[in-house]
Amino acid sequence: MRVLTCLTEDHNLLLVALAAVICVVGSVVLNRLFDKNRRSSAKARLPWLFLGAMAGGATIWCTHFVAMLAYRPGVEVAYAPVLTGLSLLVAMFACALAIGVGSLRGRYAAASGGVLFGLGVTAMHYTGMSAFTAEALVIWHPAYVVASIVAAVVGGAAAFHIATDDRRWMRPVVAPLLLVLTIVALHFTGMGALTVLPLAPSADATLLTEAEALLAASVAAIGFLILGTAVASYALEAQTERQSQDRLSGLIEGSVDGMVVVADGKVRLANHAFTELCGVQEGQTVDTDIGEWIEDVASLQPGLLMQSRVRARDGAPVPVEIAVREEMAGANTTPVQIFAVRDLRSRIAQERRIAHLARNDSLTGLPNRTSFLEKLERLAATDSGFALLAIDLDRFKEVNDLYGHAVGDRLLLHVADHMKAATREGEFVARLGGDEFVALIPIRERMDAHAAAERLRQAILTPLEAEHAELQCGASVGIALWPDDATEASVLINDADLAMYRAKSSLTTDICFYEGAMDEAVRHRRRITLGLRDALENDRFELHYQLQASVETGDVTGFEALLRWKQADGTYISPADFIPLAEETGLILPIGEWVLRQACSEAASWDRPHRIAVNLSPVQLSHVDLPRLVHQILIETGLSPNRLELEITETAMISDMERTTHILRQLKLLGVSVAMDDFGTGYSSLSTLRAFPFDKIKLDRTFMSELDGGPQSKAIIRAVLALGESLDIPILAEGVETQEQLVFLREQGCDEVQGYLLGRPSRDAARDMGALTAETHVA
Structure with a gap:
């Protein structure tokens, strides 16, 4: 009070x-x-x-x-x-x-x-x-x-x-x-x-x-x-802080990553990306402990990029990548921590996809070549026996050409699914690419491999309903056994491939085991093919020249350029062995260009203006750029067109007569001579002569070798010589090796000859031609 x-x-x-x-x-x-x-x-x-x-x-x-x-x-x-x-x-x-x-x-x-x-x-x-x-x-x-x-x-x-x-x-x-x-x-x-x-x-x-x-x-x-x-x-301070807060809010809201501002262990600010990661509404994370949302938050170190997980309220923990930065923001008593939280789910999924694609085929999902080689190396390191199956689809190219690649991909996927379904425990199936598959089969006996190959082949044969039709592939299977056929993985793969190619070319069986003797020829062809590429790249071919002479006067009229392939040991491989392979692999085009350019270049350097004859392969003749190539080489080498003679076989013309004659006419317009080689060995010699005006006919050497066999060969030679005379076409006989043959040809009016009687083909034959005549050689 x-x-x-x-x-x-x-x-x-x-x-x-x-x-x-x-x-x-x-x-x-x-x-x-x-x-x-x-x-x-x-x-x-x-x-x-x-x-x-x-x-x-x-x-x-x-x-x-x-x-x-x-x-x-x-x-x-x-x-x-x-x-x-x-x-x-x-x-x-x-x-x-x-x-x-x-x-x-x-x-x-x-x-x-x-x-x-x-x-x-x-x-x-x-x-x-x-x-x-x-x-x-x-x-x-x-x-x-x-x-x-x-x-x-x-x-x-x-x-x-x-x-x-x-x-x-x-x-x-x-x-x-x-x-x-x-x-x-x-x-x-x-x-x-x-x-x-x-x-x-x-x-x-x-x-x-x-x-x-x-x-x-x-x-x-x-x-x-x-x-x-x-x-x-x-x-004023509060206004400044609010402005700073607004700028910070705008900054973190504009980030695609989760951004969190933490002070004293409490969430002061979080953007939409972070709340979405946490599976909560905006604002529900504010004033909560940061440890409620991020696992092992105490282990996160400022300045380091570390991985952790966000505890999402509406699902499983989310893997994230977190960067923490400490700053003195405003006048806070303790440093403010800024958490940048990046969702790793899409990146992890992408990494898994990349890792899967690195080891699996992108279309079929089967293991790819990398996985196959690793599996093969692991099996080869064990003592157990197994079989390698090389599988190539038959008729698949037809499906691609007829229905398109989309349907072809569906068929490949269909085949892969059925092969996977047919695969048993311990077996391994992979796709190497295209329509090539391989399988690794653990076996105890030889027939186990055959049974597995037949099982997979039957799975491949299952038809696919597409494009209102039943599409079906066959399969050629080659089998190589470890360690019976090879003790190295690369050799085993090669053996299985050889067996598969033999099965593909066989008319009676679709499954072949590797057999060294039978498959050595294929291996040899492969070695020849590789050697051709190497010889072309390293300029290991040579041109030898065979003399051609007039029967009447004995004078040298020209030389035929012959291709030679010299080996490291000094021996030569016969053109009959490598020319067909060159034509199959397409190497004949660069080889033929080299021969034509080299022959023209050397002929242009001769002392005397003799004619040079060069053989053309059917593959070269079918190429539309042949006239341009010949014209370019003539310009480069400086050889006169009238000195060049191109030899073709009638077989080359039969495949596409209209196209071939068009190309030959273009060559004739250049001033080049065209000769028919190996006349008499084709199927329609007379129709061929009618289709194109040849400058020369070369009689095949087989007629010379059979000249002494009876009157029939002489009659045929007389008929050919008479045909040439009536058509006004000079005749050159090949394979002249004896004086008797030369005398017979002179009696029958033959124009020119070439053969061993005049001299064997050599690199220096054209250089020494000044002293050579038919009579000298005959003598």
Whole structure:
């Protein structure tokens, strides 16, 4: 009642209301500044500590001084200016000390700061009361003084403790209210402890003078100015933080990766990509522990890219890649951690697909060549026997040509599925490419391999319903056994391939075992083919020249260029062995070009302008660029076109008579001579002669070798010579080896001859031609 009486009877209520407004506003500001300082880093606390000290000190002092101006004890009072100013400094210092201690980390730091705040309010109040002077006797009541101190200490501790509570309504509402109650309780309880006995009562002492009113207004204005400055600083800082937060939010929302801002282990900000990873709505991750969402978050190290998993609420954990960065954002007490979280599901799926494609065929899903070779090496390292099956589809090209590659792919997939279904435990089937498959079969006996091959062949024969038809492939299977047929993996593969090619060319069986003697011919052909490529690349071919002479005069009329392939040991491989292979593999085109260019070049360097004859393969003759090539070589070598004679066989013309005659006419227009070689061995010699006007006919050597066999061969030769005479086409007889043959040909009117009788083909035959005549050689 004493305190209440002091408030209602001894104070001007208008000024008390003004002091209350100052106290409330200042307490709110002080609470905000204390919270800002508490959350600031050590480097950023000093400005907020200064503002808090000024705002808190001004609040306490202005509240006290305005309330003292409202106090009317019945006598005229005055205030010592030094002590009054000192009380303001005491209030500011006490607030600075309270805020500094209360912002420290520790369980009792906030309460300790509150105790210091209460003691500071007490010190300011009683320092200010020491500046109180009046013509009266002043009596203090110790019990009220103690009560005021206790109220200030308890209230301050409670207010600072509540100010650290993060609950939504406790810190911004209850804490300022407790600060107000602390200041008010201290002041009015302290005023209740004071009894003033006037020595000379004044009638006007209870009235508020204009000077006092002006002073109260000035004090209030200064207090509000200080508080306004603090509020403005706080507002500017808050605005800056909001702008920074907005920029950060825009930045992380624009990222396709999950972005999370974490402070003190709590999620402060998370973008849509992260919440989607977690399987929750936006905002549900805010203010939660980051460990709730990311596994082993403590093991993540800043600056390192590490893998972890996100605990999704709506499904299995999501594999992610996380990069953590620590930054000092704003004035936060601890470094802010920024988590960049990348979803690895698509990348892991892609890596699995790439790994699968690296070892499996992309169309059929069967193991590919890499997997097959690895499996073969593993089996070869064991002591167990097994069979390698080389499988090639028959009639697959027909399906591709007739129905297109899409249907061909469907057929391959169909075949692969049925082969997989027919495969038993321990067996391995792979696709090497195109229509080539292989199988590795563990066996105990030879017939086990045949049974497995027949089982897979029957699976391949299963028809496919497509394009309103039943599409079906056959299969040729070659079998090589380990270790019976080979003790090296590469040799075993080659053996199985050889057996497969033999099965493919066979009319009676689709499955063949490797047999060294039978498959050696194929191996030899392969070696010849490889050797041809090497000889062409390294210029290991030679041209030998065989002399051609006039039967009547014996003079040299020309030379035929013959291709020779010399081996490293000095021996030669017969053209009959490698020319057919060159035609099959397409190598005849570059080889034929080399022969034509080399022959023309060497002929252009001869002393005498004799004719050079070059054979053309049917493959060359069917090529549309042949006339252009001949023209280009003649220009490059400088050889006159009338010195070049191109020899073709009638077999080459029969395949496409119209096309061939068109090309031959183009060659004739260049000035080149065209001779029919090996006349008499074809199927339609007379029709061929009628189709194109040849410049020469070369009688095949077989007629010369059979000349002594009876009158029939002589009759045929006479008929050919008579045909040539009637058509006005010169005849050259090949294979002349005896004097009797030469005499017979001279008697029958043959124009030219060539053969061993005139000299064997050699590299130097053309160089020595000045001394050569048919008569000399005959002699």
